[in-house]
Amino acid sequence: xxxxxxxxxxxxxxxxxxxxxxxxxxxxxxxxxxxxxxxxxxxxxxxxxxxxxxxxxxxxxxxxxxxxxxxxxxxxxxxxxxxxxxxxxxxxxxxxxxxxxxxxxxxxxxxxxx
Amino acid sequence: xxxxxxxxxxxxxxxxxxxxxxxxxxxxxxxxxxxxxxxxxxxxxxxxxxxxxxxxxxxxxxxxxxxxxxxxxxxxxxxxxxxxxxxxxxxxxxxxxxxxxxxxxxxxxxxxx
Numbered sequence: 001x002x003x004x005x006x007x008x009x010x011x012x013x014x015x016x017x018x019x020x021x022x023x024x025x026x027x028x029x030x031x032x033x034x035x036x037x038x039x040x041x042x043x044x045x046x047x048x049x050x051x052x053x054x055x056x057x058x059x060x061x062x063x064x065x066x067x068x069x070x071x072x073x074x075x076x077x078x079x080x081x082x083x084x085x086x087x088x089x090x091x092x093x094x095x096x097x098x099x100x101x102x103x104x105x106x107x108x109x110x111x112x113x114x
Numbered sequence: 115x116x117x118x119x120x121x122x123x124x125x126x127x128x129x130x131x132x133x134x135x136x137x138x139x140x141x142x143x144x145x146x147x148x149x150x151x152x153x154x155x156x157x158x159x160x161x162x163x164x165x166x167x168x169x170x171x172x173x174x175x176x177x178x179x180x181x182x183x184x185x186x187x188x189x190x191x192x193x194x195x196x197x198x199x200x201x202x203x204x205x206x207x208x209x210x211x212x213x214x215x216x217x218x219x220x221x222x223x224x225x226x227x
Binding site: 102103 | 123219
């Protein structure tokens with residue numbers, strides 16, 4: 001069955017370190033998204049991609065970057081981790097035109113920055 | 115521009131009672147609307163979606179939602195709550211031509227035995 005996976009599931013890092021969170025989908029979806037989930041804020045969009053070599057900033061992109069070199073993967077990099085980036089991160093994908101835009105979510109990565 | 119407002123961050127209902135979770139949206143284009151459910155320590159799972167077909171949409175686990183354009187609402191209901199319905203529920207909106215979803219802040223549903 002097609003799925004979307006994230007790794008690691010839990011990560012503890014120190015302030016100032018670079019961290020990369022992996023997202024891999026086997027849906028063959030064009031669109032991929034990264035969100036962070038914080039209490040009282042719901043899900044907020046960090047970055048998204050509509051295809052290989054395409055990336056776009058979401059509403060909370062400062063301090064994060066992504067790159068899309070193939071259809072299956074969209075890694076999220078925290079350039080210099082800050083305590084404010086302690087959160088749960090979700091990756092999602094969708095099929096694009098004709099798919100009614102529903103997104104499929106991974107299980108999440110809980111990141112703690114100390 | 116799109117936005118979603120979920121009224122009530124916490125809702126408690128007795129087992130067997132009606133579940134009603136409220137969602138109002140704002141969209142400058144015809145909206146697509148979604149309800150997702152999140153169980154503890156899991157990702158979000160699609161419950162149901164409205165994509166401009168029937169206004170009453172049926173989803174998984176006995177949930178349904180009705181799109182009311184005049185009220186800009188898409189409330190989620192279930193006639194009889196079950197203990198397994200305890201979770202967090204998110205309403206989301208996108209619009210034709212815009213594949214990003216905008217999420218509400220979520221409603222935590224507690225079921226009282």
